[in-house]
Amino acid sequence: xxxxxxxxxxxxxxxxxxxxxxxxxxxxxxxxxxxxxxxxxxxxxxxxxxxxxxxxxxxxxxxxxxxxxxxxxxxxxxxxxxxxxxxxxxxxxxxxxxxxxxxxxxxxxxxxxxxxxxxxxxxxxxxxxxxxxxxxxxxxxxxxxxxxxxxxxxxxxxxxxxxxxxxxxxxxxxxxxxxxxxxxxxxxxxxxxxxxxxxxxxxxxxxxxxxxxxxxxxxxxxxxxxxxxxxxxxxxxxxxxxxxxxxxxxxxxxxxxxxxxxxxxxxxxxxxxxxxxxxxxxx
Numbered sequence: 001x002x003x004x005x006x007x008x009x010x011x012x013x014x015x016x017x018x019x020x021x022x023x024x025x026x027x028x029x030x031x032x033x034x035x036x037x038x039x040x041x042x043x044x045x046x047x048x049x050x051x052x053x054x055x056x057x058x059x060x061x062x063x064x065x066x067x068x069x070x071x072x073x074x075x076x077x078x079x080x081x082x083x084x085x086x087x088x089x090x091x092x093x094x095x096x097x098x099x100x101x102x103x104x105x106x107x108x109x110x111x112x113x114x115x116x117x118x119x120x121x122x123x124x125x126x127x128x129x130x131x132x133x134x135x136x137x138x139x140x141x142x143x144x145x146x147x148x149x150x151x152x153x154x155x156x157x158x159x160x161x162x163x164x165x166x167x168x169x170x171x172x173x174x175x176x177x178x179x180x181x182x183x184x185x186x187x188x189x190x191x192x193x194x195x196x197x198x199x200x201x202x203x204x205x206x207x208x209x210x211x212x213x214x215x216x217x218x219x220x221x222x223x224x225x226x227x228x229x230x231x232x233x234x235x236x237x238x239x240x241x242x243x244x245x246x247x248x249x250x251x252x253x254x255x256x257x258x259x260x261x262x263x264x265x266x267x268x269x270x271x272x273x274x275x276x277x278x279x280x281x282x283x
Contacts, residue, residue, distance in 0.1 A: 001099070002048070003181050004030040004064055006089055007073035009038040011142070012104065015174030016071060017042055023182045032063060054085035057092075066097035069181050074104050074118065078239060083120035090121075094130045100187065101125065102133040102180050104173075107192055109257060112249040113242050133186045135177055138194035138262075139167040139255050141276035144204065148280045155217040156205040159226035159244055163251035164198035166258045169271035176265040193262040194255070195270040207274050211281055223248055 003020060007013040008031035020029050026046030033039045039049045052059035054075050064070055072089045075082045086103070093101045103125060106118040118136075125132050144151075144167075176193055180186045199207075205218035221229070223244050230240035249255060263270050 001067045001069070002028055002030045002065065004032060004050075004068050004070045004098075005073070006032040006052075006054075006071065007075070008042070009033050009035070010073060010076075012170050012174055013073050015171050016073075016177050017047065019171075019174055019178045020181070021045065021047070023178060030063065030068075054088050055080065057088045060088060060092040064092050064096040064098055068093075068096065068098045069100040070098050070102065071177055071181060072101060072103045074121070078117075078242070082117040083124065086117075086121040087124050090124055090128055090130065094128050099131065100133060100181075101130050102135055102177060102186075104177070105134050105136045107136050107138050107194065107255065107257065108190075109254045110249055111254060112245040114246055131187050133180050133188075134190040135173070135180065136190065136192050137173050138192075138257075139165050140173070141167045141169045141195075141271060141273050142280075143167070145273075145276045145280035148208065148277070151205070151208055151216055152212060152214055155219050156201055156208070157219040157221060157226065157229060158201050158250075159221055159223040159247035160201055160250040161220055162200055162202070163247075163253060164200050164256040165250055166194040166196075166198040166256050167273060168193075168195035168262055169276055172262055172266060172270045175268075176262055179265045179267075191261045191265060192257065192259045193265070194257055194259065195273075196258055196260070196263055197270075197272065198256040198258060199273055204273060204277075207277055211274070211277055 005016050008017050030048045031039050031042050032050045032052050036051050043049050050063045070093045075085045106115040202218045205216045209216040227240050227244040231237050
């Protein structure tokens, strides 16, 4: 039996593989990547490397074996039909007789266009009859802390009003995936994963100000203005509209839920946004 992780050299995938290495022998982990060179560090530690591409179904032949547990990390090619890409892995897992397919989805309350592909993938998984675990990930702290340089220079600009975000660190979500992949009793489960505490962007800006010693303001703007800012920064118009739509969902409270599934799965509190801000300022 092997634990197969797709997107293993991505931001989330790397955390998952690193944490799996603390739990299981390296030769029981298969890291699925597009570029073997990027996984050379894992290979040197004994992790099995499989080169495969969501856009090339034949590359998944033989990657998954009977009894394997598979973590399908959602793709990031929003313009290439992510549901069809995900079905490549789903079909390979079902054909091989995988014991479990875990999928990194989106929160059930999240209705922005960004969630459409996740809903489509969930439907395909349920229709397939495969044993599954839906890991409905909320927002990552890093979605914002990786943009701290911009915030420090221009302030925090969002179209989310006073909406709250119950975010957690990528490492927290990775720990939940590892708990499902290495634990028992997660068959045909759905987890709503989010941080223990929700915060507003005004609170976020205040925390950045406190830790950096700079005056960082929160600029709440209409969604149309925010879309224009994103396109002005070079994002394609369609993708800018999708990201701006996330802020609408935040203002409506769709990413503010704190059901506690994440901390229960990991057995520890989630990482506070203040801690991620501190780490980003040191980086």
